[in-house]
Amino acid sequence: MRRYGLIIAAGIAAVAALVLPPMVTRSAADEKTLEERVAALEQQIAARPSIAVVDVEALVNGYKKTADMKAAIKKFVEDEQGKLDAMKDAVAKMKEMQDKYQLESGEWWDYEGKISAKERQMELRARQVDEQVKAMQMKGLEDVYKDVLAAVRKCAAEKGIDLVYWKHGDIDEETWKIAREEGNPMAQTYMIDIRPILYASDKVMDITKDVKKALPAE
Numbered sequence: 001m002r003r004y005g006l007i008i009a010a011g012i013a014a015v016a017a018l019v020l021p022p023m024v025t026r027s028a029a030d031e032k033t034l035e036e037r038v039a040a041l042e043q044q045i046a047a048r049p050s051i052a053v054v055d056v057e058a059l060v061n062g063y064k065k066t067a068d069m070k071a072a073i074k075k076f077v078e079d080e081q082g083k084l085d086a087m088k089d090a091v092a093k094m095k096e097m098q099d100k101y102q103l104e105s106g107e108w109w110d111y112e113g114k115i116s117a118k119e120r121q122m123e124l125r126a127r128q129v130d131e132q133v134k135a136m137q138m139k140g141l142e143d144v145y146k147d148v149l150a151a152v153r154k155c156a157a158e159k160g161i162d163l164v165y166w167k168h169g170d171i172d173e174e175t176w177k178i179a180r181e182e183g184n185p186m187a188q189t190y191m192i193d194i195r196p197i198l199y200a201s202d203k204v205m206d207i208t209k210d211v212k213k214a215l216p217a218e
Contacts, residue, residue, distance in 0.1 A: 050160055052205040053167035053197070059148050059208060060141075065217040069140035073133055080129045087122045091115055151214035155207050165197050167206065 060066055098111035156164050 049162040050205075051163045051165070052156070052159070052161045052207045053165045053200055054148075054152055054211055055167045055206070055208045056148060057168070059212055059215070060144055062212070063144055063147070063215060063217065065147065065215075066140070066144050068217075069136070069144070073136050073140075076136065077129070077133060080125070084122060084126060084129075087118060087125070091118050091122070094118065147215055147217065148211065151211045151216075152207075154214050155210045159205075159207065159210075161205070161207070164207070165200070167200065167208070168197065 094111055094115050098108055098115065101107040101111070152164055155161070
């Protein structure tokens with residue numbers, strides 16, 4: 001009977017070995033306290049880059065330096081337009097005087113030369129004004145953008161932000177319509193290219209207001 005008992009015990013042990021998983025032994029070094037696990041998780045979270053967005057368009061449009069630039073350009077254009085209008089009036093008076101003389105007479109040709117010279121002067125000045133306005137716009141926007149960029153970097157450093165994206169709103173249907181009517185694929189491509197962020201939830205930090213406060217001209 002003892003022999004049969006040993007055989008049965010051995011059989012039970014074999015079945016248990018097949019059914020039960022092997023016991024895993026862990027050393028004391030593998031065991032971590034709750035505080036240690038929390039600290040490890042905090043380290044993982046801290047290692048992730050901190051991301052924020054800035055509405056650059058809103059900053060540029062609402063910036064005092066932008067308003068000052070627009071006001072300066074407006075005044076310049078108005079002053080130059082006044083000068084061009086005065087030149088136009090001078091040409092109109094010369095034409096009135098020219099009409100008093102016989103067509104293609106000496107006096108008529110004399111006025112014709114003066115009128116042509118004044119009109120060329122007007123055209124040249126109009127081109128110069130246009131070029132100067134463009135130069136003022138480019139210089140002004142460059143200064144504004146540099147101010148915005150410096151303010152973004154300052155805020156990002158203070159808040160420990162690793163990456164700042166340019167926040168853009170969606171392209172509304174009216175804008176799409178204008179692009180289609182213009183028939184300019186380059187303009188349409190530009191509208192898409194300047195919006196690198198396709199989606200950002202409200203959880204993403206928006207530091208636009210902080211950057212606005214950091215702008216030097218505010």
